[in-house]
Amino acid sequence: MQIVKFNNVELEVLEYEKTWALSDRQVAQGFGVSQEAIRQQRTKGATEYVEGVHFYYKNMYNDGKGGLSDTPVDLSGGAQTPQKMTFWTKKGVVTLGFKLRETPQTIAFRDWASDYIIQPNKPSSATDLFYQSALALKEQEQRIAQIEQERRDDHKELAKVKHNINRLMTNEQYMTIIAYANLKGIPAKSYNSSALGRKAKKLSNELGLPMGAVIDPRYGRVGTYAIEVLELIFKDIKRVG
Known part of the structure; x- marks a missing residue:
């Protein structure tokens, strides 16, 4: 998850497959409309919004800090009841931006959604950094070995050509x-x-x-x-x- 600010609203941007997603509530905040307006768009425009493409459902849990978690949190109060929430993908947010009544904010948020690309997560620890560095070093060593092998092959081929030329020049035939x-x-x-x-x-x-x-x-x-x-x-x- 990445925190991104838009018009003083902190958006909790989630990774979803190869793109990103926002909750129903945060999409409404971004467009400056009610959450009910977003819900009505989804229910009334059933033929325009496809589940898994424009939006998806996910069970979320109270994290005990006023927020939500996608996994149950042990609050020592027994089993938690999940809350089914709607999340909108980038494609869904952009599509919503063309369906809602146009205002300066809806236009601005639609443009933001069109341009925003989620950034890869940074390594969370020194161990991750070391592991990624080791992988990069290994790939570099493999590439160097490949280049050296190609050079050896080229030298062999050149030597073969020279040999054939010399043989041709000195051949009694x-x-x-x-x-x-x-x-x-x-x-x-x-x-x-x-x-x-x-x-x-x-x-x-x-x-x-x-x-x-x-x-x-x-x-x-x-x-x-x-x-x-x-x-x-x-x-x-x-x-x-």
Whole structure:
């Protein structure tokens, strides 16, 4: 329960499911009308006010201090007789605000009800604070562990990619245009390496074959291609020997 002041009236705001509620009496005080006027709205507007949505009933007990409690209080006077009370939810209070005769106070209280959001209860003890802090710390540790695991997975994936690239670049089944020509004894004057490189790239894409690269001290980054691609593009070039 939270105590909220509205026009010098202390409202005892109760939590109800995911919203809040006020008693019949306090709703009347907020709107500045009689409790009977609120009761008549509920009974005469039976089709507009739905139990469990706009209002609900609850047994309350005298707490011996002039107030009410939702649980029996031991007053050493025998069993207490519960008092059935009506409580209005936020939705019910706002709806009432549109049905009652409009006055500056009914409008103001309706606006207050529309805007008011019940605040989460603060921890009631140091133990609760410690427990909540421990939960938050545990969640943070789990998140850090998750991030670290994701980083490890990323490093593994990167290492795998680098390994595949290195394997591709050093694989004997992949060669540069010039290396293949030298291996096969094809004279350099009989072909244009740039033109053949473009053909090799186009053919590799068509066949769905990967391509690699090596660093040449004279030409920089030079493409490598599958042997079968190189064989196809050199097939019309005369070999020496």
